[in-house]
Amino acid sequence: MNYKKSRYNVTVRTEDGARLFNARTGAIVELSEMDPLFPQFEETWSRETFQLSDHEWFSALKDANFIIPEDLNEIPDYIESFNARQRSTDKMSLIVLPTEQCNFRCVYCYEKFLKPEMNEETQDALKKYITKTMERVHGFSIEWFGGEPLVGIDVMRNISVHTVAAAREHNVPFAASITTNGYLLTPEVFEEAVNEWKILRYQITIDGPRDFHNQRRLLGTGGSTYDQIIENLRYIAQSDHPELLYSIRMNVDRENLKTVPEFARIIKDVVGDDRRARFYVRPTWGESKFELLTNFEQRSLRKQIVDVCTEVGLYLYDSDLILNPRLGMCYAADPRSLVIGPDGNVYKCTSAFELPENLVGRLENDGTVKIDQEKFSLWVESSIEKYPQCRRCAVLPICNSGHCPKIQVTKPREMRTRPVCPPYKDEIKLLVGGAFQEEPVKEFV
Ligand code: SF4
Ligand code: SF4
Structure with a gap:
């Protein structure tokens, strides 16, 4: 042959x-x-x-x-396997907001902090939904999001203990992750989260060296936060949980841009040779009292960070994400992913809670989720067959034309004439040539 x-x-x-x-x-x-x-x-x-x-x-x-x-012919072969995956119901991923409240008031935050902690009725409904889902899936994951999820720690504890027990009873692989500012992630909380709630992935945001971070990420009461987060991070780096992964994210604007190499060295000093640690940068977005990066600066930053991580000896989180097929697609484009708000509202995207098209359903008291199929399909309908560029694209199995469905959803239908390509599309060689972990990170479920 x-x-x-x-x-x-x-x-x-x-x-x-x-x-x-x-x-x-x-x-x-x-x-x-x-x-x-x-x-x-x-x-x-x-x-x-x-x-x-x-x-x-x-x-x-x-x-x-x-x-x-x-x-x-690899193209129809790939598209067929992608469509089969989108139709399958063998796994479920929830993003749960125990509260919209936060202990920080970052200078660029887009959240409105409107909704309080999830009440007991909604927690009971969520537990019923989780139990029912466990009966039919072969994999289940929860990502804790907010607000600051640890402000709703009692909700997290209640839902997590229930989910871990249900997963054990139904023999379903389960793991959780959290996006946190890291301030409340003290050693005691961290150990409970890993051991009891199976939170094995952590994303912690620190916006540069002490003074730069403290100008951007303040406590709601006005105090500084850097030293507490670094102390918590030091404990995580020295902890004894081989299955753990944690990433440090730095949001970059025009002023803290110059500190990226220095900050990467600080992080390297904190995490040492811990192979579970990842580092990455993202441009600050939305509104901030600090000037945002230009498109040119964003592109330069993406190139710079590969060199910085290689030089300092830090693993770049982008390599895990992008060099791992399917993880480059946004969860909002995945039909098996839902966002559960603290009031039981069901969404697809975590950065557009005010967008009417994003409110796709409701968690009912009996543990069912009522979905508005018309709105739901806006997020998950595949664009691969619609756009010839996607069918021919060399990074199709990573992006799946699902980089950011929100951008398409917010445009009138007649304006959705071109795919939304991710920035990494033209930089894949850079990542392949840069620092990466020999064992790429696998999806949870
Ligand atoms: S990178 Fe662009 S062209 Fe390629 S699959 Fe994604 S959206 Fe389509
Ligand atoms: S749809 Fe876009 S904005 Fe929403 S979560 Fe996905 S990538 Fe983020």
Whole structure:
């Protein structure tokens, strides 16, 4: 049989050989030019078609989808598997807001802090929904979000204890994650969260070195927050939970931009050689008293951060996210993902609670979720078959034309004439060539 290279391969020449990445499987292979087989590989790899017997490495490369049968048309094959996945109901991911309240008042925050902690009636309804869902799925996850979720710690405890027990009873793999400002994540809370609530992933935002962070992320009462968060982070970095992953996110504006390399070194000093730690940056968005980055600065920052992480020896969270097929797609585009507000309202997107199209359903007291199918389909309808660019795209298995459905949803239908491409589309080679963990992070469920 004749074979050819997958259209989803990315090949990067490195200092001492080459690195291959396949966007469909997420496989990464490091090839050393010191290997005596390397010159023959380079020669054979440049051909259009070949036999598996042409090179000793080809069987292994075939197993990881770098090499496929010549007569396989990968595009319809991929689209069919994607559609089957979108239709399946074998897993469920919830993003739960125990409260919209927050102990911080960050200078750029878009939240309105309108809704109080989830009441007991809604907590009971959510527990019923979780129990029913566990009866039919093979994987379940919760991401805790807010406000600051730890301000609603009693709600988290109540729902988590119930969910862990239900998962155990139904033998369903379950793990949780949290987006937190880190201030209330003291050693005691962290240990309870890992051991009792199965929160194994943490995203903590720190906006640069002490003075820069403290100008941006203040307590509601006005005090500074940096030292407490760093103290909590130090404990996490020294904790003994091998299955844990935590990422430090820095929101960057024109003023703290210059501190990115210095801050990366501070974080490296805190986490040491902990392989569970990740670092990443995002441009500050919306309104802020600090000037926002221009598009050009945002692009430069994305390139800079790969170099900074490689130099400092920090793993870049973007590599986990983007070099891991399917994680590059927003959860809002996934039919098996729902956002549960503290009042039982059901949404798709966590950054547009005021958008009428985002209110897609309601959690009823009997534990059912009533969905407005018309609104729901706005978020999850696949654009892959609609846009020829997506069908031909080399990063389709990562993006799935689902980078940010909100951008399409907020446009009138007649204006949705082009796909919304993620910034990483043209920078995938940069990430493949940069710092990454040898074992890419797997999805929870
Ligand atoms: S939206 Fe852009 S990056 Fe995503 S699959 Fe379509 S063309 Fe590719
Ligand atoms: S739809 Fe867009 S704005 Fe909403 S959560 Fe997804 S990426 Fe964020």
